[in-house]
Amino acid sequence: MKPVIAGPTEAVAGSAQQMPAARLALASLSLSMLLSSLGISIANVGLPTLAQAFDASFQDVQWVVIAYLLAITTLIVSVGRLGDLMGRRRxxxxxxxxxxxxxxxxxxxxxxxxLIAARALQGLGAAIMLALTMAFVGETVAKAKTGSAIGLLGSxxxxxxxxxxxxxxVLIAGFGWQAIFLISVPLGALALLLARLYLPADRQTPKAERGxxxxxxxxLLALTLAAYALAMTMGRGLDMALLLVAGVGIGLFVWVEARVASPLIRLALFRDPLLSGSLAMSALVSTVMMATLVVGPFYLSDGLGLDAARVGLTLAVGPFVAALTATPAGRxxxxxxxxxxTIVGLVGMAAACLLLALLPERLGIGCYIAPLVVLTMGYALFQTANNTAVMADVPAxxxxxxxxMLNLSRNLGLITGASAMGAVFVFASATRDITTxxxxxxxxxxxxTFAVALALVATALAIALASRALARRMGRVA
Structure with missing residues (x-):
């Protein structure tokens, strides 16, 4: 019996049937990304209410946020590798x-x-979602559309x-603090339903190839990252000891990875100039972006004398611009x-940091928002293009x-920026108490602070140019 070969009409019909499924699969990935990010930002606003509800100190309720971030940071590479081994869909x-x-x-x-224990468990779920949503892009869209899909996830x-x-x-005012967590239950159920129905099935890979x-x-990696993250977020005299633990841990991790048969991270990957350069740039740029969240509130309230409402609206400009820019940046x-x-995005960020470093306060809020918009647009273009450059050619x-690893580099940059850029700001202000x-x-x-940020972006730009030149010599760049 001869095989039936589909003609043009049948091929078009099959393609038309696949398009809604691919879009719904991408919708499930987008919703997963939304929930993971919402899990970070929605809890911050509830900390004062939680302190009252549980009669706890602010330092204690901070662990509601720290536990979530710590779980993501320490486990995101491991769960990504586990997805490669056991099946990403599953x-x-x-x-x-x-x-x-x-x-x-x-x-x-x-x-x-x-609550803190449940948040750590929620962070584990978020780590899986963050790592595997980006990994799934290569299986849900054509390679030529990788940037658009990654841009959508960025949005x-x-x-x-x-x-x-x-x-x-709004949820706390209307329903109590419980609502900021329960809101994710129906949204998570919807994401689970869409993923179960429309994500492509896992490919059967021979065990010898999977490792x-x-x-x-x-x-070792989890303990090392936990020590570093706690050193950056807690302090209290423990930071140097924890940094020492992290330094020893990374040395032991490299030693182990060079000797095991199936390493978590193959050290040979770092010989790829595009990958190693992309990871370094992502960490540097995320450190810079954290400066806007650390320095911005103090400059707007104490430097420009804005009230809390206008400070909040101004700080919302960055995420709003990123949401509008990321998808077009992918295209x-x-x-x-x-x-x-990637290079164009870094040039835009450098220009914005230069403007902020030279900004006289007498020009007012408008001359702070304009560079902030340019900075955020440059970051959205950089982040989308950088991730696309890496993920487009990664073996399945x-x-x-x-x-x-890409998500980890970003998280480490944010954690480092919160501590390091905050320290630069306090030192440069030449005062013990920044609030007064x-x-x-x-x-x-x-x-x-933004002059230092400019130096970091310039370093990232130099890495981008150097890694591109090396990749061109290897025949990987046109």
């Missing part, structure tokens, strides 16, 4: 289910300790970040080349771990 479904279940547990928690991440404070405030899991490397990266647009059996500093001292601190 693990992503488990991650969405875990996130949804943990959201319910958070809303029903009778004590602060149980959803920015929307989740921007939506959290305002949505959280094995690396429990020792996973443990631009597809059209003009991801590596070229490495997508999870590479996506996890003179407006001119605050403005001076802001300018110095």
């Amino acid at each position: 693990l992503l479904l488990a991650g969405i289910f875990l996130f949804t279940l943990a959201s319910a547990l958070c809303g029903l928690a009778p004590s602060l300790e149980l 959803m991440s920015a929307i989740g970040t921007a939506l959290g404070p305002s949505l959280g405030g 094995g899991f690396d429990p020792l490397g996973t443990l 631009i990266a597809d059209r003009f080349g991801a590596q070229r647009m 059996n490495q997508r999870g771990v590479i996506a996890g 500093a003179h407006p001119q001292a605050v403005a001076s601190g802001m300018r110095v």
Whole structure:
């Protein structure tokens, strides 16, 4: 019996049937990204209410945020690798289910300790969602549309970040603190349903090609990242000891990875100039972006004398611009080349940092918002193009771990920026208590901080040009 060959009409019909499924699969990934980002920003606004509800100190309720971020930071590479081994669809479904279940547990928690434990569990679900949504892009859209899909995920991440404070405030005022966690339950259920129905099935890869899991490397990396994250977020005299632990941990991790048969991260990956350069740039640029969140509130309130409402509206400009820019940035990266647009994004960020470093405070809020918009647009273009340049050519059996590494580099940059850029700001302001500093001292601190940010962006730009030149010599860039 001869095989039936589909003609043009049947091929078009099959393609038409696949398009809605692909869009719904992308919708499930977008919703997963939105929920992961919302889980960070929506909890911050609830900290004062949680302190009152549980009669706890601010330092204690901060662990509601820290536990979530710590789980994501320490586990995101490991869960990405686990997805490569056991099947990304299966693990992503488990991650969405875990996130949804943990959201319910958070809303029903009778004590602060149980709430923190549930948030850590929610962070594990979020780590799986963050790592595997980007890894799934290569299986849901054509390679030529990779930038557009990654840009859409970037937009959803920015929307989740921007939506959290305002949505959280409304929910707390109307329904109590439990609502900021319970809101994720129906949304998580919808994401789980869409993912189960429309994500492509896992490919059956021979065991010899998959390799094995690396429990020792996973443990060492988790402990190292936990020590570093806690050193950057907690302080209290422990920071140097924790940094020492992190330094020893990374040395042991490299030693182990060079010797095990199936390492968590193959050290040979870092010989790729595009990958190693992209990871370094992502960390540097995320450090810079954190400066806007650390320095911005003090400059706007103490330097320019704005009230709390106008400070909040001004700070919302960044995530709003990112939400509008990321998807078009993906299309631009597809059209003009991801590596070229990475450089363009960095040039835009450098120009914005230069303006902020030279900004006289007498020009007012408008001359702060304009560079902030340029900075955010440059960041959205850079982040989308940088991720696209990496993920477009990643082998299928490495997508999870590479996506996890990209997310990790971004998170480490944000954690470092919160501590390092904050320290630069306080030092440059030449005051012990920044809350009582003179407006001119605050403005001076802001300018110095963004001068340092300019140096970091310039370093990232030099890395981009160098890695592009190396890749061209290797024949990987046109």
